[in-house]
Amino acid sequence: MITSVDPALALTIRREESLTSIIRREIERMIDERELNPGDWVNEAMLASRLKVSRGPVREACRGLEQSGLLQVVVNRGVFVRKIEPKDAAELYDLRAALFALAGRLLAPKITKTQVAVLRKLVNAMDRAASAEGDLDKYYPLNLEYHRKLFEFAGNARLLATYLSLVRELHLFRRRALEPSGRMADSNAEHRRILDAIAAHDAEGASRLMEAHVLASKGRSETEASDTK
Amino acid sequence: MITSVDPALALTIRREESLTSIIRREIERMIDERELNPGDWVNEAMLASRLKVSRGPVREACRGLEQSGLLQVVVNRGVFVRKIEPKDAAELYDLRAALFALAGRLLAPKITKTQVAVLRKLVNAMDRAASAEGDLDKYYPLNLEYHRKLFEFAGNARLLATYLSLVRELHLFRRRALEPSGRMADSNAEHRRILDAIAAHDAEGASRLMEAHVLASKGRSETEASDTK
DNA sequence: AAATCGAAAATCGTCGACGATTAGCTATTG
DNA sequence: CAATAGCTAATCGTCGACGATTTTCGATTT
Numbered sequence: 001m002i003t004s005v006d007p008a009l010a011l012t013i014r015r016e017e018s019l020t021s022i023i024r025r026e027i028e029r030m031i032d033e034r035e036l037n038p039g040d041w042v043n044e045a046m047l048a049s050r051l052k053v054s055r056g057p058v059r060e061a062c063r064g065l066e067q068s069g070l071l072q073v074v075v076n077r078g079v080f081v082r083k084i085e086p087k088d089a090a091e092l093y094d095l096r097a098a099l100f101a102l103a104g105r106l107l108a109p110k111i112t113k114t115q116v117a118v119l120r121k122l123v124n125a126m127d128r129a130a131s132a133e134g135d136l137d138k139y140y141p142l143n144l145e146y147h148r149k150l151f152e153f154a155g156n157a158r159l160l161a162t163y164l165s166l167v168r169e170l171h172l173f174r175r176r177a178l179e180p181s182g183r184m185a186d187s188n189a190e191h192r193r194i195l196d197a198i199a200a201h202d203a204e205g206a207s208r209l210m211e212a213h214v215l216a217s218k219g220r221s222e223t224e225a226s227d228t229k
Numbered sequence: 230m231i232t233s234v235d236p237a238l239a240l241t242i243r244r245e246e247s248l249t250s251i252i253r254r255e256i257e258r259m260i261d262e263r264e265l266n267p268g269d270w271v272n273e274a275m276l277a278s279r280l281k282v283s284r285g286p287v288r289e290a291c292r293g294l295e296q297s298g299l300l301q302v303v304v305n306r307g308v309f310v311r312k313i314e315p316k317d318a319a320e321l322y323d324l325r326a327a328l329f330a331l332a333g334r335l336l337a338p339k340i341t342k343t344q345v346a347v348l349r350k351l352v353n354a355m356d357r358a359a360s361a362e363g364d365l366d367k368y369y370p371l372n373l374e375y376h377r378k379l380f381e382f383a384g385n386a387r388l389l390a391t392y393l394s395l396v397r398e399l400h401l402f403r404r405r406a407l408e409p410s411g412r413m414a415d416s417n418a419e420h421r422r423i424l425d426a427i428a429a430h431d432a433e434g435a436s437r438l439m440e441a442h443v444l445a446s447k448g449r450s451e452t453e454a455s456d457t458k
Numbered sequence: 459a460a461a462t463c464g465a466a467a468a469t470c471g472t473c474g475a476c477g478a479t480t481a482g483c484t485a486t487t488g
Numbered sequence: 489c490a491a492t493a494g495c496t497a498a499t500c501g502t503c504g505a506c507g508a509t510t511t512t513c514g515a516t517t518t
Binding site: 045 | 468469470471
């Protein structure tokens with residue numbers, strides 16, 4: 001999700017990218033790889049010296065990340081990695097479902113044969129991952145990619161951006177926030193039905209199926225929220 | 230939509246609010262009141278001296294505003310008020326419709342009598358504004374308020390935040406981006422039907438009505454985009 | 459011993475300054 | 489006269505420093 005670039009190298013190359021954006025990516029990476037955990041305090045000075053820059057660009061990066069929901073800034077106290085409570089996560093899941101409904105409705109009428117092929121390839125790959133010992137490590141990224149492609153193909157840039165930002169927040173709540181609700185094989189069967197509906201240009205059907213498919217992971221997150229952590 | 234506070238006063242009071250957030254509100258206000266127009270260049274130094282602060286806080290405010298889509302930052306060239314093209318606006322309208330569908334589905338099962346009363350009061354007020362010479366200046370803010378309340382009552386904070394940010398962007402595209410698609414009376418009749426469905430706890434009905442109601446303004450924006458410029 | 463108070467350290471918010479990049483203007487050339 | 493090249497001014501990106509606020513930790517009191 002987050003393109004990883006060697007910060008030191010990027011520092012020498014840039015000239016068409018400000019330090020701020022590089023630092024933002026770096027912070028995103030640190031959160032993504034759990035070097036920073038929800039609730040953790042982000043020390044401006046330490047980050048600055050670690051990246052060999054001054055505090056200015058670091059602060060600017062944090063302001064951007066605050067707006068996108070990854071960080072939380074408390075006046076005169078500092079910035080912290082945002083904590084996603086189960087309640088927040090539930091809200092995000094609902095929002096995600098609504099976005100999927102829209103994606104399906106937009107995509108079904110306009111999908112091309114090439115795009116169908118791309119999606120079908122992903123579904124097949126997931127089938128293999130699901131049958132081979134149920135390898136979630138293989139299944140999960142494919143699942144993420146499949147869902148993402150649905151939004152890319154939907155052709156609404158703003159919808160895609162909103163979806164990605166939302167997924168990033170959800171991963172803050174749980175690393176595998178979007179794993180299939182039931183068995184992988186069952187989940188992928190739904191992927192296949194969704195793809196069929198889209199390929200048949202059935203907007204309403206695709207929209208309904210996608211929303212339902214995605215709402216399942218919400219229910220799952222709620223039942224697990226009690227025993228996890 | 231944007232709470233207006235005298236910047237000079239706020240500057241003396243704060244102590245629990247950073248300059249950055251005050252400046253961000255000020256820039257939002259300037260955009261809102263068309264002191265800054267889409268495409269305009271935002272001079273950091275000028276803004277800083279006008280507000281009697283240094284460039285640091287101004288830059289931080291701009292980074293936040295960039296992330297929320299109001300400003301666009303070009304490296305080594307400066308920040309500009311974002312230009313919303315008709316294509317972007319169409320995307321936002323679609324997104325808005327999807328959000329309304331979700332709001333309706335969430336709100337219908339849980340709305341209280343008090344909330345219904347609040348909404349009904351707004352609808353009645355809009356009726357008066359619509360009949361009295363069709364006063365759009367009176368109708369428009371009520372319309373905005375009515376829609377906003379639907380999201381507030383839906384009880385999903387993140388949904389509300391997304392909606393508000395989206396409306397703010399839409400107003401960047403056109404000051405009256407959300408005016409009724411047909412005659413005010415007709416539009417308000419839809420408001421009444423929506424309210425009835427919600428009051429009757431009909432989630433699916435409300436969801437469908439709200440989405441349709443809101444999609445109408447998209448169609449309108451597209452037909453006007455050609456002659457309004 | 460627990461709680462409260464106060465001083466010292468750490469961190470944040472803000473500022474002014476410096477080099478680097480870009481834009482605008484003038485002069486030169488074909 | 490148009491186009492290009494070079495110079496100048498304006499602006500951006502980054503930095504280090506200073507006062508203000510918060511936190512830490514030990515001393516004092518009950």
